[in-house]
Amino acid sequence: xxLTLLGTGAPAGLPRPDCPCAACACAxxxxxxxxASVLVDxxxxxxxxxxxxxxxxxxxxxLAGVRQVLLSHPHDxxxxxxxxxxxxxxxxxxxxxxxxxxxxxxxxxxxxAPGTGYAVTGPDGRRLLYxxxxGAPAGLEAPAEPYATVVLxxxxxxxxxARLRETGAVGPATDVVAVHLDHDVPPGPEVRRRLxxxxxxxxxxxxxxxxxxxxxxxxxxxxxLVLGGARSGKSVEAERRLExxxxxxxxxxxxxxxxxxxxxxxxxxxxxxxxxxxxxxxTCDLVPLLKDDGPPLLVDCLxxxxxxxxxxxxxxxxxxxxxxGERALRDRVRAxxxxxxxxxxxxVAVSNEVGSGIVPATASGRRYRxxxxxxxxxxxxxxxxxxxxxxxxxxxxxx
Numbered sequence: 001x002x003l004t005l006l007g008t009g010a011p012a013g014l015p016r017p018d019c020p021c022a023a024c025a026c027a028x029x030x031x032x033x034x035x036a037s038v039l040v041d042x043x044x045x046x047x048x049x050x051x052x053x054x055x056x057x058x059x060x061x062x063l064a065g066v067r068q069v070l071l072s073h074p075h076d077x078x079x080x081x082x083x084x085x086x087x088x089x090x091x092x093x094x095x096x097x098x099x100x101x102x103x104x105x106x107x108x109x110x111x112x113a114p115g116t117g118y119a120v121t122g123p124d125g126r127r128l129l130y131x132x133x134x135g136a137p138a139g140l141e142a143p144a145e146p147y148a149t150v151v152l153x154x155x156x157x158x159x160x161x162a163r164l165r166e167t168g169a170v171g172p173a174t175d176v177v178a179v180h181l182d183h184d185v186p187p188g189p190e191v192r193r194r195l196x197x198x199x200x201x202x203x204x205x206x207x208x209x210x211x212x213x214x215x216x217x218x219x220x221x222x223x224x225l226v227l228g229g230a231r232s233g234k235s236v237e238a239e240r241r242l243e244x245x246x247x248x249x250x251x252x253x254x255x256x257x258x259x260x261x262x263x264x265x266x267x268x269x270x271x272x273x274x275x276x277x278x279x280x281x282x283t284c285d286l287v288p289l290l291k292d293d294g295p296p297l298l299v300d301c302l303x304x305x306x307x308x309x310x311x312x313x314x315x316x317x318x319x320x321x322x323x324x325g326e327r328a329l330r331d332r333v334r335a336x337x338x339x340x341x342x343x344x345x346x347x348v349a350v351s352n353e354v355g356s357g358i359v360p361a362t363a364s365g366r367r368y369r370x371x372x373x374x375x376x377x378x379x380x381x382x383x384x385x386x387x388x389x390x391x392x393x394x395x396x397x398x399x
Contacts, residue, residue, distance in 0.1 A: 001041055003151075003209045092116065221399055225349050228388060250274060251289060302372075303372060313325040336379075
């Protein structure tokens with residue numbers, strides 16, 4: 001089954017008409033996108049958008065062989081001139097299946113939002129799932145057979161991808177292609193980076209794909225370290241990297257700090273951002289978690305883990321530090337990083353970058369700064385990907 005993506009953008013396209021934002025200003029060349037529309041084997045058109053015939057011609061395809069045009073959006077949208085020779089667009093009711101003379105079978109997939117999703121089985125038996133913007137499948141049952149290709153709104157509905165993974169509808173070899181791309185995320189490298197973290201990719205308008213060819217499927221890094229200063233956006237970045245995966249275990253190393261209202265407000269803000277399917281555990285005992293099998297781990301943060309470790313070895317007292325405390329801390333850090341090297345779980349860890357600020361006024365503060373720098377360095381050595389977040393912007397340092 002062959003797919004040609006005539007458009008990959010949001011309904012208004014990218015750049016949006018008359019929009020002065022920075023993302024739209026940068027959406028040039030291959031990053032300029034028409035409204036999403038997919039041509040399947042030259043016979044089935046999913047979503048008719050303005051200029052579809054010209055888009056097909058630019059991609060070296062013709063719409064002359066199209067036998068069915070199906071709409072997915074929750075409404076029929078603005079009036080679009082139907083090119084000569086194309087059948088009138090229609091919609092398949094939820095749960096119903098349509099069989100084309102070309103051998104394609106199209107089943108309408110019920111969504112948790114207005115609109116219609118389509119599961120297409122080609123004559124070769126390969127399967128495609130196409131979802132409209134803002135939609136996720138409703139009532140999925142596990143285990144499901146993996147689709148060869150899934151085309152959906154990855155950035156707008158990462159939880160849709162999480163649901164598909166949870167039921168097995170998206171597997172390691174499924175090609176996840178992002179469409180309905182809008183100006184909420186700067187185009188170019190930033191879009192590609194965010195999608196790769198979800199095991200997905202974006203392609204330029206006019207790209208033709210072979211369903212089931214998974215050579216271009218991005219590998220999700222097993223271990224990622226996210227660094228940043230206070231209020232840099234590092235925790236948001238870490239959470240974003242796992243929001244398309246189900247059953248994430250969020251490891252909070254800071255505890256509850258009973259009576260600290262400012263800390264309680266921070267914890268509450270973090271909790272409200274997390275998907276409801278995530279579980280939380282409060283602990284600094286990271287080694288057993290890393291050794292166990294299970295869902296991805298998000299550790300927030302290593303800075304507080306270090307505080308707990310330094311408390312345990314008496315690092316704040318010069319005499320205790322000299323009399324075995326320093327050696328004990330090195331052993332704890334080594335045990336942690338050795339386990340990170342060996343873990344089979346997907347791991348995203350957050351840590352503070354404090355070495356570029358004001359030199360602490362106290363000896364204990366300088367000791368903490370130095371030890372955190374050493375911990376971050378040792379941890380980063382074991383990670384496939386290391387990111388630095390500054391002013392909400394993510395800079396890849398490795399991977």
